[in-house]
Amino acid sequence: MEFARPAGALALLAVPVIVWLHRARRRAPETVVASLQPWAALVAPAPRRRRVPPSALLALRLAAATAFAFALLDPRSTGVDATLGPERVAVFLDTSSSMAAGVRWNAARAVAAEEIASADGPVSIFTLGPRPRAIAVDELDRGLLARSLDALGPGGTGFHVPDAVALARAVLDGRPARLVVVTDLPSAAAPELAELVIWRVVGEPEDNLAVVGIHGRNVGGRAEVAGRVANFGRAPAEVVVDLELDGAPEAEARIVLQPRSSRDLEWTIGRRIERARIGVRSADGVRDALPDDDEARIDVARPAVPVQVVGESEAFERALRSLEGVSIERAGLGTLRSPGEGGVAVIVGRAPTLLPDGGIVLVPDSPSRPPEPASQGPETAVVRFEGAGLHPLVRGLALAGAAVGRGRLAGPAAAPGTVVALEAGGQTMLQARPIDGGRGRMVELGFVPDRGDLRARAAFPLLVARIVSWVTPPRPPAAVPVGTWVPMPSWPMVLTGPEGRVQLAGYGTDRLDRPGWYALRAAGGDAPAIDFGVNAGDPFESDLAGGEDRTPAAPESRAGSIEWWWWALAFGFAAVLAEGLGARTMPSGGRASPDSGRRAGANGSPGRRGGRGGGRGRSGGRGGQ
């Protein structure tokens, strides 16, 4: 056993002080008598005062003082605390893209394997990425843990250790565990976690070049592409930046980047393009530790949202055609197909029993049909809302005073999740709701677009655009960082990644940890795929200057040492409590006497004062009567 604070031994000086105080205070209990005359002549041996008699109170006081001194010494013993059982270990492995630099990933896996091997209890593995994941929980099978480690790879942008720790605590159900973070980030980046986790840093500071940003768009008959390249090295670097459009080299620029600086580059192309790629490479042999972030890709030509129109509504269709990025095709109820990659179906009239995937817009029937009997009266109703504090579909639109033709809602007004967006004349004119448990969205119109004067308002195309946008299934962005969440339609999709890797996806994924081109299409469908680029370049992840902190920030108390100070402290407090109770229940002299009512306390002669006070109080009370 070792003592972390030897100066605490000075507290042991309290022991002789307590003994001395006991001997000094060890006096015969005082008894106040009316006169010493009858006692003075008596010969009796005086009590021996020099010896401290054994007393339970003295023992408790000495025990408390010794325990407190012991606690101040901060005693520790090495070994496994048997009272806690086998120690759990939770390894948090940094899987961000910076870990792919150099030998960082291999070193991190080695450290994790070392932690697993040294653990004598169950081990849990969590990945540190944009969204922490539990790979193994309370696993004792070392082989399975090793295979789980081997299956992991770096790829992701950023991580948040507190989120991962919260996940671990939730998964481990609050059971104590030794938390080990294996990362290339210095522990100084998260000082608030120093007392919570053991921070094991891998890797050395390294130079790196990266494309940390890309943007592109088609504007009319031309295209614009912009990118940002950065030098995270410690020396100036001459680099070559090349632009590739639709798979063919387009331009190349040779620039000099100062240490730890970035530069924006822009290109304007005289034609529309589909894809763009920007790459950077060193022209003077400067070390580039992370090749993955040397390229960035973007899908410039995003496919139009396919809108199938069933039935006829001249005003609604005219508004649809005014929208950009929407391809309209006519269909019948029998030929209506699922929009696949994320389209919209506009159904005018009666809706089919089986709705297709994707967004649905139900428009009431043609003006020739009579209005609903429940809404007998004028064929039009006037919208009276002011456009503030309403549903996002209609908020801010100048619809007040517009006359809308009364129609018939295709679906039930009280379906789960239904939100009324617009009312006029006491009738629901627009309502929105999810369909099939959130697989898609549906907007139902309660008015006939071809009736009334709403179709003549400038706000009507905006309303239609919002409706189409709201019901359109989510689509991946043109370019995303590795490991971030990519939204997708909620039905089965097939995702084809770089090197031809294919995986099923739906609703979204955050497991795109390899940079490159990805294509998303509906499973079993023949609709065109949506392409998007996944890029590893990131101002945070591409900066490999970290890693200097080689010293594990493991708290001493977690390095296999067992602390005993709080046991000693608890024992000391227990002794104090027992001493307090004992002092209340037994006289200080340790011997009770029938005359204890007149017996003075140890600190003076309260019995004497009490006796006199009692007499005075009694006579005073009588005097007052």
Add this chain to the structure above:
Amino acid sequence: MTRTEAKDNAKAKAKATSNAKANEAPTAGVLDTEFLRRLEHLRLLAAQPTNPLGERPGHLRMPAADVVDHRPYSPGDEIRHVDWHALARHDELIVRLGNVTRGADVCLVLDRSPSMALEPSKWRMAIEICAAIGWIAIAGGDRARLCLLDQAAGDSWRGPAQAPRFLERLAGIGPAPTDAGSLLGPTLAAVGREEGRGGLLIVISDLWLDDDLDEAIAALAAPRWEAQLVQILAEAELAPRLSGPVALVDVESGQRLEMVVDEHVLADYQAGLRRRLDEVANACALGGAAHAVVSAESSLEAVVLPLLRRRAHLR
């Protein structure tokens, strides 16, 4: 009914009325009213009522309106005491003689030193004895004087109408904060100087005093003074219940005496206490005083008054 009897009846009625008024007056809570009424049937026995003011029938016969005897006229006798009927029958000047009433002077000396207040029962018993004897004296027409042991000068009361004031004064007395001046000798000497006629002296104390008791009692010796020392001792003094090592602290002097108390020590204590009480009794006997030991925990009516009755101080 003779004229003398009629006068006696009138006096008795007046006394009863006065006593009734005294009973109706507040008694300051020292003794309850019922007990005070019973006390009125008691009288203090004084061998020599020396106060010319009082209602005790005296043995001295003087020319008076109340005829108990006759004697020949002497020059100087008042004409109004001449029995003219006898002159008519016997043709001789005869003077009517009657008994001269006297009163007793009762002096109560109360010890209020801290030792008296150490035990509440002790102080209560002292006050009650003082109140009872004083009430009997004042209600019986005698003069009562209350002296504190640490203050020789005292107040006096006479007549049933002043009895409640006596009780009020008594209720206002508290224990002395210190024992300074609580000496019996000087106090009794001062009383002797001020009360030259003598009288009945009642000393109420625990007699844990430092001065010479023989000398103190000699200052007010018989026959002019009829002294009664009432020594009040608490149960803790009569039979202390101590054991083991104790530090005895004198309540008045603060002196400490550490000792180990066992059964032998207690037996020695009892023997020493008996010797002390015998010494006090002998001193009282030599000085012509009576001595009574009263337990502070005893009952005033059941124990103390009968004790005083046996000592011929009450009837």
